[in-house]
Amino acid sequence: MKEVNVGILGFGTVGAGVVEGLLKNGELMAQRTGFFPKIGQIADLDIQTDRGVQVDPSWMTTDALSVIDDPEIDVIVELIGGITIAKEFVLRALNNGKPVVTANKALLAEAGRELFEASVKSGAGLYFEASVGGGIPVLRALRDGLVGNQIKSMYGILNGTCNYILTRMEREGLDFDTVLAEAQKLGYAETPPDLDIDGLDTAHKAVVLASLAYGAPVSMDAFTIEGIRGLSHREIAYADELGYRIKLLAVIRSAAGEVEMRVEPSLVPKNHLLAAVHDSFNAVFVEGDIVGDTLYYGRGAGRLPTASAVIGDVMEAAAGGAGCCNWLLRHDSLAVRGAEDISIRCYLRMSLKDQPDVIAKVAHVLGKNDISIASIIQKEQNAGEQVPVVFLTHKALEKNFAAAMEEIGMLDAVDGKPVRMAIEDFGE
Amino acid sequence: MKEVNVGILGFGTVGAGVVEGLLKNGELMAQRTGFFPKIGQIADLDIQTDRGVQVDPSWMTTDALSVIDDPEIDVIVELIGGITIAKEFVLRALNNGKPVVTANKALLAEAGRELFEASVKSGAGLYFEASVGGGIPVLRALRDGLVGNQIKSMYGILNGTCNYILTRMEREGLDFDTVLAEAQKLGYAETPPDLDIDGLDTAHKAVVLASLAYGAPVSMDAFTIEGIRGLSHREIAYADELGYRIKLLAVIRSAAGEVEMRVEPSLVPKNHLLAAVHDSFNAVFVEGDIVGDTLYYGRGAGRLPTASAVIGDVMEAAAGGAGCCNWLLRHDSLAVRGAEDISIRCYLRMSLKDQPDVIAKVAHVLGKNDISIASIIQKEQNAGEQVPVVFLTHKALEKNFAAAMEEIGMLDAVDGKPVRMAIEDFGE
16 A cells, blocks of 8 residues: 655645545545555645644644655645746646646646646646536546547536526526625625636636647637626526526637637527536536537535545546646647637627617618528517517627627617627537 | 557447547547557458448458457457457456457446456456446546545436437337337347346446446346336326436445445436436436536447547557556445335326225325325326326335335226336435
8 A cells, every 4th residue: 555645735625625535535545546645734824724624733834835845745736726826836846846736727727838848847747637627527538538539619617606696597587796795695606706707717717628628728818708797687588588598608619720719608508408507516518529429517616526626636646647738738829719700699689769660770780790680589568668679690700790789789779788698509 | 659559359330430430530649648549450250341431451350369369469449249259358368468448338247357357467457438328438537536535326327229219208209119119220229129128238337337436346136127118108298297207227326335226217307417318318427425416428329439438448558557447346245235125216107997995095005015105196087987196105115115016006996007116316
């Protein structure tokens, strides 16, 4: 029986979960793999607060560098978050030849190339299963199980907070702000919530997925990122009537040598599995050229689910796996096609004045921008009132939609800002 | 760039898929992993028939032993099926120290221990991702991603043929025999279909899942196996009304040091993800003590999906992984609790004569067997006709259900054989 000595940097929620998991199931892991995962050191600025797990005082230190540099520590687990100190620590460990496990998607998305190069250069593995989809072993699926596949597309529900908010808005008919406030009170949303609800966290994870599938780091600037802030309950109700649910989707598709990427709230047909992913759960739908459609589902965040992924990586590091950073450096760069040049179907909703030719005016603007209409839904209203009208379109370039929406917004007959969302047809 | 020379035994549907996948994406795999998978030899009794893939005539041989014994061949892929010759070939390769990849669930379920021991003894890996869930990398998820978890339960839709039949019966209101005949015509079901529709194929896969999760081979005799043969469309319609879909489920649960196992058609609540697994797709719902609920979904059979899993295993063998046969030999044996001693909820449907006290008679038999009724559904009928009545019960021992059903079947007031199916509440 070999021991693997684990050094944990950052003793927050996930750090405590990792300690709990290692203490609970260390013996089982040892039986399975031949390596007993032993907690060596835990570094945090606050080593007093009770995290709800039993810790040996001798594990605790406020000096992260001493953990990184300790020759007795075999694997570093970075759970500090952020991209400044965390980056310094991860690089220091890798450069010392010490494998690192991290859940830090922001760091991977913002400074991936530097980290991957450090890992490949020193031969110390960098493992990051916990960075995407919490406990769902989806990165491993892409790397190992689907190694024989070209990845045609990936569609991810990657942010538990957004999915929780959307689920409650849908089930209870509540408004965005109401649910967000409650989610913050319950600890399901951060304060401030921007990273989640503005789509950045989803985008960080999309970058990791795309980088792994296509073999080069992707820049956050290369694609459109839109969150769910201010989404109206009306959109959810109309989408429901039309047979759709609204999900914050990361869409990543291989197309003619380029990679199409976007993060935005999207209409998902109710009969698609992704429409059945509720609450704070995450899922990634992956289409390979050999395997066909696959889906990976589980809790995308939280103390123990994330710990499950971290622990899986620790055991891989213990076994001396080299990680997969070379995968992410296969190409110098990827040609990413941002949303503006992607063809999508759209849902458009606007409030029109009750005038005879108003629909014709809107349709004219759409036609001028090469957008053809698949269907129009207008409910009967009392005379003189605003009339909400929903257009579902055929495929058109997203930049044409942007132009059309601007023009439509300026029409006298249109009240307020028209709403546009993508309709996802999953490759059809 | 290293080459790995692949020897394929059995050039049927999946064999041709493996060749197609290796030829199409071999270069990509080499870039990703550093190993180029080269087709060395293909053995089959029939080396004339066109399988729809381009093969070099020099690859083809009718002599499987020459492939197994060829020192140039690095990995053996066994796709012959069955448990006689296939077993001999797999053992011969392993005993020669040559890694083996197989999709043969029957062989693993019937002769697992012998194979696992041969693999551990010689140090040659035995890989079998393709044996469960076709292209879905679920065994890898259990072994690697979830290594830090005790597996609390697994619920699998593991047979594409059965799920296809159930989906069509449900969607089109057709009878079992009609759909089976069509499925056979379309190639979605074998002739004879027994292995699939009587639940044996599902049970083979359940044995592999349980063996991996709990650390010892499980015997096929240790649990109840029931298929979908003769399932009436009426059951599907009643289940639908009650908010359920009928799926052929493998249920594997850890309970107080024992493993509960059963394979039977079960009512799955419509709001559960497994109820949204349609057509020939497979899925496995896995609950770990750390990660919580996860689900893995994809095509469970077919030429290319199965090939995807085989190829993933070939690349793992190329990298020199030791496989995981030691996992399946951690314990000498598992205490398996067969269906008769498992507590389940049930759906009971029977045709009752229109007599005043008939429901009381049935309820009396149920009560005598410690089965309490959760709800009764009886639709109004014309006087004098048979009345279909559906009982949903609370949890009771399956052996009590068996006794009660026998007694109820003998009541004068009951016409024909009463129907019983499990209701799956997913751990509640």
